[in-house]
Amino acid sequence: MDLSYSGEELAFRDEVRGWLAANLPADLRDKVGDHEHLSKEDLLRWHRILAKQGWVAPAWPKEWGGTGWNVVQRYIFEEECGYAGTPPLVPFGLAMCAPVLHKFGTEAQKKRHLPPIYNGDLFWCQGYSEPGSGSDLASLKTKAVRDGDHYVVNGQKIWTTLGHYADWIFCLVRTDSTAAIRQEGISFLLIDMKTPGITVRPLILMDGGHEVNEVFFENVRVPVENLVHEEGKGWTVAKYLLGHERMNTGRVGISKRELTKLKAFAARQNKDGKSLMDDPRFRDKVSRVEVELMALEITNLRFLDQMRRTGQPPGADVSMLKIKGTEIQQSLTELMMYAVGPQAQPFKPLQADDGFDAFAASLAPRYCNTRKTTIYAGSNEIQRNIISKMSLGL
Amino acid sequence: MNFDYNEEQQLLADSIKRFIDKDYDFETRKYVASAEGYSAEVWGTLAEMGLLGLPFSPDYEGFGGGAVDLMSVMECMGAGLVVEPYLPTVTAAQFVARAGSEAQKKAILPAVASGELKDGLRADRSRGALRPRARRGRGEESGAGWTLDGVKQVVIGAPQADQLVVSARTSNDGDRGISLFLVDARAAGVSMKAYRTIDELRAADVGFKGVQLGADALIGKPGEGLAHIEAVVDFATALLCAEAVGAIKYANDATLEYIKTRKQFGVPIGAFQALQHRMVDMVISWEQARSMACMACARVDSEKDAGERKRLISAAKIRIADACRHVSQEAIQLHGGMGMTEEMKVSHTFRRLTMIAQQFGDADHHLERFAALDKVA
Numbered sequence: 001m002d003l004s005y006s007g008e009e010l011a012f013r014d015e016v017r018g019w020l021a022a023n024l025p026a027d028l029r030d031k032v033g034d035h036e037h038l039s040k041e042d043l044l045r046w047h048r049i050l051a052k053q054g055w056v057a058p059a060w061p062k063e064w065g066g067t068g069w070n071v072v073q074r075y076i077f078e079e080e081c082g083y084a085g086t087p088p089l090v091p092f093g094l095a096m097c098a099p100v101l102h103k104f105g106t107e108a109q110k111k112r113h114l115p116p117i118y119n120g121d122l123f124w125c126q127g128y129s130e131p132g133s134g135s136d137l138a139s140l141k142t143k144a145v146r147d148g149d150h151y152v153v154n155g156q157k158i159w160t161t162l163g164h165y166a167d168w169i170f171c172l173v174r175t176d177s178t179a180a181i182r183q184e185g186i187s188f189l190l191i192d193m194k195t196p197g198i199t200v201r202p203l204i205l206m207d208g209g210h211e212v213n214e215v216f217f218e219n220v221r222v223p224v225e226n227l228v229h230e231e232g233k234g235w236t237v238a239k240y241l242l243g244h245e246r247m248n249t250g251r252v253g254i255s256k257r258e259l260t261k262l263k264a265f266a267a268r269q270n271k272d273g274k275s276l277m278d279d280p281r282f283r284d285k286v287s288r289v290e291v292e293l294m295a296l297e298i299t300n301l302r303f304l305d306q307m308r309r310t311g312q313p314p315g316a317d318v319s320m321l322k323i324k325g326t327e328i329q330q331s332l333t334e335l336m337m338y339a340v341g342p343q344a345q346p347f348k349p350l351q352a353d354d355g356f357d358a359f360a361a362s363l364a365p366r367y368c369n370t371r372k373t374t375i376y377a378g379s380n381e382i383q384r385n386i387i388s389k390m391s392l393g394l
Numbered sequence: 395m396n397f398d399y400n401e402e403q404q405l406l407a408d409s410i411k412r413f414i415d416k417d418y419d420f421e422t423r424k425y426v427a428s429a430e431g432y433s434a435e436v437w438g439t440l441a442e443m444g445l446l447g448l449p450f451s452p453d454y455e456g457f458g459g460g461a462v463d464l465m466s467v468m469e470c471m472g473a474g475l476v477v478e479p480y481l482p483t484v485t486a487a488q489f490v491a492r493a494g495s496e497a498q499k500k501a502i503l504p505a506v507a508s509g510e511l512k513d514g515l516r517a518d519r520s521r522g523a524l525r526p527r528a529r530r531g532r533g534e535e536s537g538a539g540w541t542l543d544g545v546k547q548v549v550i551g552a553p554q555a556d557q558l559v560v561s562a563r564t565s566n567d568g569d570r571g572i573s574l575f576l577v578d579a580r581a582a583g584v585s586m587k588a589y590r591t592i593d594e595l596r597a598a599d600v601g602f603k604g605v606q607l608g609a610d611a612l613i614g615k616p617g618e619g620l621a622h623i624e625a626v627v628d629f630a631t632a633l634l635c636a637e638a639v640g641a642i643k644y645a646n647d648a649t650l651e652y653i654k655t656r657k658q659f660g661v662p663i664g665a666f667q668a669l670q671h672r673m674v675d676m677v678i679s680w681e682q683a684r685s686m687a688c689m690a691c692a693r694v695d696s697e698k699d700a701g702e703r704k705r706l707i708s709a710a711k712i713r714i715a716d717a718c719r720h721v722s723q724e725a726i727q728l729h730g731g732m733g734m735t736e737e738m739k740v741s742h743t744f745r746r747l748t749m750i751a752q753q754f755g756d757a758d759h760h761l762e763r764f765a766a767l768d769k770v771a
Contacts, residue, residue, distance in 0.1 A: 001400075
């Protein structure tokens with residue numbers, strides 16, 4: 001048993017770390033560190049820097065621009081990015097649509113869609129959830145009816161992250177309402193967001209931010225060549241994507257960065273003439289999160305080591321990483337908010353005011369926003385259902 | 395990076411697992427626990443399997459193993475709830491192996507390896523935590539030797555021990571005033587109030603009244619005991635973490651099996667989501683605890699910086715203690731009334747996990763040490 005990275009892996013980590021130090025623009029790093037809003041341009045700027053380096057899509061097949069890194073290298077890369085504080089790579093094109101096209105797409109679909117995804121020329125979003133179909137996704141109602149060489153799409157998607165930036169959306173739609181097994185009536189469609197009949201309406205979250213949307217489809221005509229895999233096989237495609245999750249579901253790198261920040265910040269906070277970090281009640285909470293994060297990192301590495309040796313996809317283990325990772329993210333934002341105490345209550349100045357502490361004021365909104373992590377991408381309860389069924393046989 | 399046991403470690407794990415499945419089933423264990431608290435036959439088997447000498451150098455009939463080699467052994471002992479004083483013996487012998495004179499090593503280590511000798515680890519009063527600054531035993535130099543006075547409380551394995559390793563204050567020089575002694579458990583002036591612990595181990599409060607020790611009873615140099623105590627207790631804590639992981643795994647397996655078979659309302663109770671999610675959380679606790687036990691066993695021997703070693707071991711013990719408490723309590727709840735009974739092994743696992751959570755310092759003790767050793771930017 002050896003928990004440390006090999007010499008080669010350490011050299012790779014140092015290479016990535018050195019490159020990030022030299023190539024992550026300071027203004028982007030600061031924006032990420034301060035949890036400021038990232039514009040479409042911010043996200044794409046970082047995407048293109050990585051694309052130029054050839055590192056934007058490590059998991060893709062080599063002929064399409066993949067790096068050929070193994071699972072451990074990919075994990076190291078993602079964790080280093082998280083720790084360094086890079087803007088996130090928006091997954092909808094790179095890590096969701098692209099793997100689907102690699103697996104199920106026609107040559108024409110690959111040629112048309114993969115290069116603009118790689119280069120960051122076209123922005124994608126995901127059309128899965130509907131107002132009546134959240135955890136029970138297979139109940140979705142958005143309809144696509146064949147009409148000549150088009151499908152005519154009617155219905156509504158919701159929680160469409162960055163839909164307001166997107167050029168394209170991939171959607172699960174119902175092409176057959178009579179299928180005996182409801183999963184078999186679902187198809188996977190690629191839709192150009194500029195098609196007439198599409199309306200995007202913002203859903204503002206409780207932190208005041210605009211990241212998700214509702215997307216309405218009214219007689220939207222989609223060419224049949226935009227169907228991925230066969231008609232009625234959309235559920236197979238969606239399930240494939242679930243097993244194709246990224247290596248850093250636990251987001252250990254980002255949480256390590258946040259923990260470091262929390263400790264440094266709390267150490268400077270004064271409580272009754274002493275550092276807040278000397279308050280045992282606060283300190284114990286921080287230590288317990290730190291220990292949980294140490295354990296999660298090792299658990300993550302154990303799963304990776306197993307994947308590397310067996311060549312098997314991670315399966316239900318990913319659910320465990322998601323549950324623990326998101327619980328840790330939430331604890332960290334909560335502790336950060338507690339650390340500033342009442343200073344977390346100011347939100348927005350009513351008029352320009354030099355004395356306003358923007359950092360402190362960002363902590364309560366961040367706490368509010370982070371509540372989403374245990375709900376999105378399959379709520380943590382759904383993740384527990386998955387483990388219960390797949391690993392425990394219950 | 396490699397989280398697997400190597401071939402030798404796996405073979406060892408397989409052989410002890412076979413032994414426990416075949417010759418140390420729950421009924422046998424109950425008998426052993428209720429009779430003498432250990433079986434000479436089992437002890438002999440442990441010696442034959444090479445487990446007793448595993449961590450000693452080959453110069454003293456050992457196999458030169460480290461904590462990682464012992465990890466699989468301890469996981470099996472935890473799953474099987476072995477009551478023989480294996481950990482106390484291995485731990486106490488570590489003092490001799492690390493700090494003892496050549497003569498002490500020759501006298502003690504081969505005898506431990508062959509199963510002839512059992513050592514008792516001295517522990518202190520209160521919550522099983524070793525608090526090196528609160529030693530009660532006092533050693534005073536008398537001519538060529540020492541006189542030992544004082545009381546040690548809750549010394550696990552003491553009633554069965556042939557030799558005791560005792561820490562005692564030999565000067566008032568703070569951290570530099572603690573020395574270690576090898577004491578014959580039957581020496582004049584040694585008395586024991588022996589008892590069973592709730593998890594059916596044997597322990598005693600050991601009294602020392604004017605116990606006369608020769609100069610050769612001293613382990614290491616006078617006044618230099620504390621660093622050895624910290625290093626050996628960290629080593630033992632890593633092993634205890636591995637034992638906990640084995641016991642937690644048993645509790646989870648037994649609970650999963652139970653909720654799949656126990657029927658109410660016409661269905662197995664494992665069909666209810668309220669129980670499924672709790673079961674999943676128990677499994678996650680085990681995975682997280684196992685990660686920390688791997689870390690503790692892999693790093694306790696290799697980490698050269700004592701401060702960092704202590705910080706890592708404390709981190710592991712915090713997580714293990716929390717997992718012991720979480721899983722043991724949930725296992726009983728999910729077993730319902732049956733889990734409360736003496737006849738179910740899971741109730742014994744509950745007791746063992748409850749004690750492990752406290753042994754060598756509970757979560758609060760280690761939270762304190764972890765925080766004190768943290769380097770805040």
